[in-house]
Amino acid sequence: MTLSLPFIAGLLLVGGPVAATCGEVIVLLGATLIRYTRRRKGRELYWLGLNLPVVMISSSVGGLLFYGLGLAGTHWSFAIAGFVGAYLGTNFLLVTHINSKIGAQNFAQQVWNGARAALIGFATYVMVALGVGILVRGGHLWAVPLTFIPVELLRQIIAEHKRLDDHAYETMVALTIMLQRAHPYTHGHLERVGRLAEDVGRRLGLPPKRALLLRKAAVLHDIGKIAIDEEILDKPAKLTDQEYEHVKQHSAFGAEILSHSEPFQALVPWVRHHHERPDGRGYPHQLTDREIPLESKVIAVSDAYDAMVGGASSSEKRNHREPMSVEAALDELVRCSGTQFDPNVVKAFKEALHGSTS
Amino acid sequence: MTAGAIIVLATIALLCIAMTYYVLVQMPRRNREQQRSTLKVFSTAVELRFPGQMGLTDRVVALSVAVGQQFRMSSVELHELEQAARLRDIGLCAIPWKLVNDRPAHEWSEAERSTYDRHTEVSGAMLELVPSLRSLAPLVRYHHAPFDGSQGPSYPQGRSLPLASRIIATVDAYVSLDRIQGDLLARSHLEAGKGNLFDPAVVEEFLRVLPSARGVETPPTAAIR
Numbered sequence: 001m002t003l004s005l006p007f008i009a010g011l012l013l014v015g016g017p018v019a020a021t022c023g024e025v026i027v028l029l030g031a032t033l034i035r036y037t038r039r040r041k042g043r044e045l046y047w048l049g050l051n052l053p054v055v056m057i058s059s060s061v062g063g064l065l066f067y068g069l070g071l072a073g074t075h076w077s078f079a080i081a082g083f084v085g086a087y088l089g090t091n092f093l094l095v096t097h098i099n100s101k102i103g104a105q106n107f108a109q110q111v112w113n114g115a116r117a118a119l120i121g122f123a124t125y126v127m128v129a130l131g132v133g134i135l136v137r138g139g140h141l142w143a144v145p146l147t148f149i150p151v152e153l154l155r156q157i158i159a160e161h162k163r164l165d166d167h168a169y170e171t172m173v174a175l176t177i178m179l180q181r182a183h184p185y186t187h188g189h190l191e192r193v194g195r196l197a198e199d200v201g202r203r204l205g206l207p208p209k210r211a212l213l214l215r216k217a218a219v220l221h222d223i224g225k226i227a228i229d230e231e232i233l234d235k236p237a238k239l240t241d242q243e244y245e246h247v248k249q250h251s252a253f254g255a256e257i258l259s260h261s262e263p264f265q266a267l268v269p270w271v272r273h274h275h276e277r278p279d280g281r282g283y284p285h286q287l288t289d290r291e292i293p294l295e296s297k298v299i300a301v302s303d304a305y306d307a308m309v310g311g312a313s314s315s316e317k318r319n320h321r322e323p324m325s326v327e328a329a330l331d332e333l334v335r336c337s338g339t340q341f342d343p344n345v346v347k348a349f350k351e352a353l354h355g356s357t358s
Numbered sequence: 359m360t361a362g363a364i365i366v367l368a369t370i371a372l373l374c375i376a377m378t379y380y381v382l383v384q385m386p387r388r389n390r391e392q393q394r395s396t397l398k399v400f401s402t403a404v405e406l407r408f409p410g411q412m413g414l415t416d417r418v419v420a421l422s423v424a425v426g427q428q429f430r431m432s433s434v435e436l437h438e439l440e441q442a443a444r445l446r447d448i449g450l451c452a453i454p455w456k457l458v459n460d461r462p463a464h465e466w467s468e469a470e471r472s473t474y475d476r477h478t479e480v481s482g483a484m485l486e487l488v489p490s491l492r493s494l495a496p497l498v499r500y501h502h503a504p505f506d507g508s509q510g511p512s513y514p515q516g517r518s519l520p521l522a523s524r525i526i527a528t529v530d531a532y533v534s535l536d537r538i539q540g541d542l543l544a545r546s547h548l549e550a551g552k553g554n555l556f557d558p559a560v561v562e563e564f565l566r567v568l569p570s571a572r573g574v575e576t577p578p579t580a581a582i583r
Contacts, residue, residue, distance in 0.1 A: 077362070124373060131370045134363040150370060153377040160385050164392060167490055171396045174448075174488045178403060181452040181480065227406035229455035253406050260398040262391070 010132035062087030084129045168263040194219040196302040199352040217267040224254030270295040297342040424571045428563040439522040442497035449480030501526040524557040
């Protein structure tokens with residue numbers, strides 16, 4: 001949709017607002033038609049209803065700035081750059097706002113995530129719009145189609161980046177599927193731990209991007225259990241020393257598994273140390289309080305809480321104990337804070353939990 | 359045309375060149391590297407679960423690609439072959455840990471063997487759950503299917519098996535036997551299986567590339583166990 005923007009800007013320059021609006025409407029209807037023929041049917045009217053107001057608001061803001069700058073007597077090129085910039089800015093904010101209403105992520109976080117990625121797009125659009133303006137005013141109409149080239153290239157780059165992100169995400173999903181086959185967790189345990197960890201991480205002041213990584217790490221923290229004997233993991237009785245040594249390897253295994261993949265590099269130490277304890281009695285490396293990554297501490301608390309309340313695996317629910325109440329589980333976390341858990345993390349965890357329940 | 363206009367147009371031209379380079383050269387390379395490293399995650403997980411197979415997958419991947427090149431597969435097909443060889447055994451995570459780690463394969467009962475043989479089905483079913491890997495599911499599902507169709511009517515046979523599956527079946531059989539019983543016995547197993555277990559053409563090409571590709575076995579990484 002925004003791909004046509006430089007050419008709308010050209011129309012605005014040559015034919016004025018009426019021509020530009022007509023161009024917009026034609027593009028919008030064309031896009032709806034393409035969706036109607038190609039994609040899932042029945043959604044195109046919904047899409048049009050969503051996009052028409054967005055486009056109208058964006059182009060009004062852009063148009064106002066264009067005429068404002070024009071009246072102020074600035075050079076036409078500034079007016080065009082202003083139009084494109086204002087249009088894209090408004091469009092970006094509106095779309096992000098809609099996304100934040102549809103999805104669970106909050107608005108400020110999405111603006112921050114999206115803005116940096118969108119910056120190169122902004123620059124390209126402004127440049128191309130200026131180029132179209134120059135060609136049109138100079139009467140070189142034949143050369144205008146050439147400006148499709150950079151726009152198309154930009155579209156490809158954006159699509160490819162999205163594909164890479166999707167690929168990393170699907171890898172994560174596939175790994176959890178694998179883990180589920182090796183050792184069935186209670187439905188939703190990993191997702192819940194992920195959500196809790198992200199929330200707590202943000203409360204502890206992690207930047208949004210890092211909190212998102214933390215969520216991935218929390219979902220994948222037990223991935224090393226793929227390499228552990230499932231009979232021992234599901235064993236109802238107390239483990240022998242030898243069996244316990246075997247189970248303890250899972251955090252190092254998880255780190256080893258993830259270390260091969262470039263998009264997961266940051267998660268490796270967090271996964272490796274999610275069973276370390278501030279009093280130095282954890283594993284695998286008996287790290288002490290300061291050496292343990294904050295992210296590992298968050299994972300440890302979130303995992304312990306969800307295991308107490310919901311049961312991490314079917315066997316735990318069946319054999320070890322009944323699920324605890326929320327208060328009892330929180331009391332247990334507080335009781336173990338300082339030895340098994342970091343007191344600050346436990347505090348942030350309690351706040352996060354109360355924030356989400358109230 | 360003013361100087362300003364020329365600067366703008368020149369910048370756009372430079373932008374086009376930079377983006378073309380990025381799209382045609384940089385991006386495919388980055389994609390391939392990320393995909394390759396990411397898929398290694400899966401084979402590492404399986405090899406940590408069953409350390410007896412440590413290092414096998416790297417060798418199966420390298421040899422399969424070498425054979426695929428002999429068949430003049432396109433670069434897209436080679437990439438799929440590489441991915442399928444890398445992911446062929448992810449279903450092993452659903453096979454009991456003790457069965458593989460505590461007992462040698464020749465002691466298994468009939469029932470245990472058929473449990474183990476289900477891993478191709480599990481691998482295929484798992485890949486079908488992941489949109490970007492779905493196209494690999496059939497290649498992986500048939501990577502132990504016998505060439506003559508003796509597995510049963512639900513399996514394709516002969517040339518209707520995907521070429522990638524036929525290649526992986528041959529290479530996998532050789533590499534695992536080579537590890538346990540040595541090169542000579544592994545070769546004679548392939549020769550004996552020509553036409554019933556393996557595609558004769560694939561076996562021939564494989565034995566042709568084997569001498570030049572043999573050096574690729576990477577030493578197993580130290581397993582902490």
